[in-house]
Amino acid sequence: MTPEVTKRQSKQKKKKPSPMYKLGSKLKDRATGRKEMVWAGITGIGSYVPPKVLTNDDLSKMVDTTDEWIVARTGISERHIAADTVLTSDLAVRAAKKALKSAGKNPEDVDMIIVTSASPDQIWPSTACHVQAKLGAVNASAFDLQAACAGFVYALTVGSQFVETRRAECVLVIGAETISRLVDWTDRGTCVLFGDAAGAVVLERVEFGYGFMASFTGADGTGADLLEVPADDKFIKMNGNEVYKFAARVSLDAATKALKQAGLHREDVDFFVPHQANARITEAAAKRLKLPPEKVVSNIVNYGNTSTASIPLALDELWRSGRLKYGNIVLTVGFGAGLTWGANVIRWAKKS
Numbered sequence: 302m303t304p305e306v307t308k309r310q311s312k313q314k315k316k317k318p319s320p321m322y323k324l325g326s327k328l329k330d331r332a333t334g335r336k337e338m339v340w341a342g343i344t345g346i347g348s349y350v351p352p353k354v355l356t357n358d359d360l361s362k363m364v365d366t367t368d369e370w371i372v373a374r375t376g377i378s379e380r381h382i383a384a385d386t387v388l389t390s391d392l393a394v395r396a397a398k399k400a401l402k403s404a405g406k407n408p409e410d411v412d413m414i415i416v417t418s419a420s421p422d423q424i425w426p427s428t429a430c431h432v433q434a435k436l437g438a439v440n441a442s443a444f445d446l447q448a449a450c451a452g453f454v455y456a457l458t459v460g461s462q463f464v465e466t467r468r469a470e471c472v473l474v475i476g477a478e479t480i481s482r483l484v485d486w487t488d489r490g491t492c493v494l495f496g497d498a499a500g501a502v503v504l505e506r507v508e509f510g511y512g513f514m515a516s517f518t519g520a521d522g523t524g525a526d527l528l529e530v531p532a533d534d535k536f537i538k539m540n541g542n543e544v545y546k547f548a549a550r551v552s553l554d555a556a557t558k559a560l561k562q563a564g565l566h567r568e569d570v571d572f573f574v575p576h577q578a579n580a581r582i583t584e585a586a587a588k589r590l591k592l593p594p595e596k597v598v599s600n601i602v603n604y605g606n607t608s609t610a611s612i613p614l615a616l617d618e619l620w621r622s623g624r625l626k627y628g629n630i631v632l633t634v635g636f637g638a639g640l641t642w643g644a645n646v647i648r649w650a651k652k653s
């Protein structure tokens with residue numbers, strides 16, 4: 302934690318305690334009888350992208366588009382595409398193994414697996430059950446959570462609460478996509494955007510005041526037709542302009558609400574890790590939040606929009622870069638079909 306943040310937060314805490322602190326002061330730890338609440342945090346992280354790369358120049362041979370147009374309108378240069386034989390659960394397992402290793406955990410230690418995906422292996426059983434079997438996580442319950450591209454923010458919100466309420470000690474949250482299979486490769490308005498990937502985190506109890514400080518989720522089903530895979534179709538249909546406006550609007554709204562819930566201000570944020578849908582949306586959101594470029598994590602150039610995987614993939618790259626330090630405040634923001642959106646405020650608890 303930076304000295305400035307410590308100073309500012311201790312002042313805020315005295316003036317107006319956040320709901321979490323208020324709640325924490327009233328709750329007793331069931332095991333010890335002491336007045337303290339359990340804080341859940343990220344203790345391990347990993348990601349995986351399939352090796353095959355599809356560049357903008359490759360796409361310009363498939364549809365009427367150019368590298369210049371794609372870079373200028375989206376910030377994307379290339380994306381990764383899973384081989385035909387590879388399933389979403391396969392990508393998920395690769396990322397999960399790395400996350401477990403980074404947390405120092407074995408598959409048998411996992412109590413719960415939550416997979417969020419806009420491109421699951423099949424309608425049912427859940428992709429999470431396939432992941433459970435492939436990992437050998439024999440003690441874990443498993444379920445999928447569907448909130449399209451906002452899925453990872455939703456899944457963190459749900460998973461962290463199982464740890465905070467002691468219903469689980471070790472929760473594996475995975476965002477994984479073979480979304481390229483839902484892409485109409487003749488539709489230049491959507492096929493240039495998406496890519497395949499997976500990212501995973503391990504959630505466990507962390508020290509008091511660290512980890513998840515606040516989470517906010519929202520939905521508006523009246524916008525369902527703006528971005529969907531219609532029931533009688535198999536490809537993504539999107540009203541790009543309307544989704545763009547929605548994304549820019551809710552990013553600010555979700556971030557502001559989550560920060561307020563955490564008792565923090567915009568300037569307390571060390572890293573902004575938004576869903577990577579379009580570099581212009583990320584820039585617009587960062588500008589509205591008055592966050593300088595060095596605090597904004599953007600890796601869409603190499604991966605495109607990987608839906609539920611984009612936030613853990615960006616977070617993992619940030620972690621591996623060595624820039625993310627113990628005590629840093631991370632703000633995630635997700636948005637997508639549904640319409641759905643949300644944000645998490647996380648004080649990074651993983652020791653470096």
Ligand code: UT7
Binds near residue numbers: 489493540544582
């Ligand atoms: O994760 C889920 C959330 N999804 C999103 O957040 C996506 C949000 N939307 C967007 O990112 C943008 O709306 C797009 C990148 C999809 C489109 O960018 P835009 O600046 O909104 O372009 P536009 O749809 O207004 O189209 C401008 C022009 C049109 O041509 P005319 O009508 O002006 O002649 C399009 O036909 O660009 C044309 N166009 C293209 N040209 C070359 C559309 N796609 C392409 C393309 N290459 N790939």
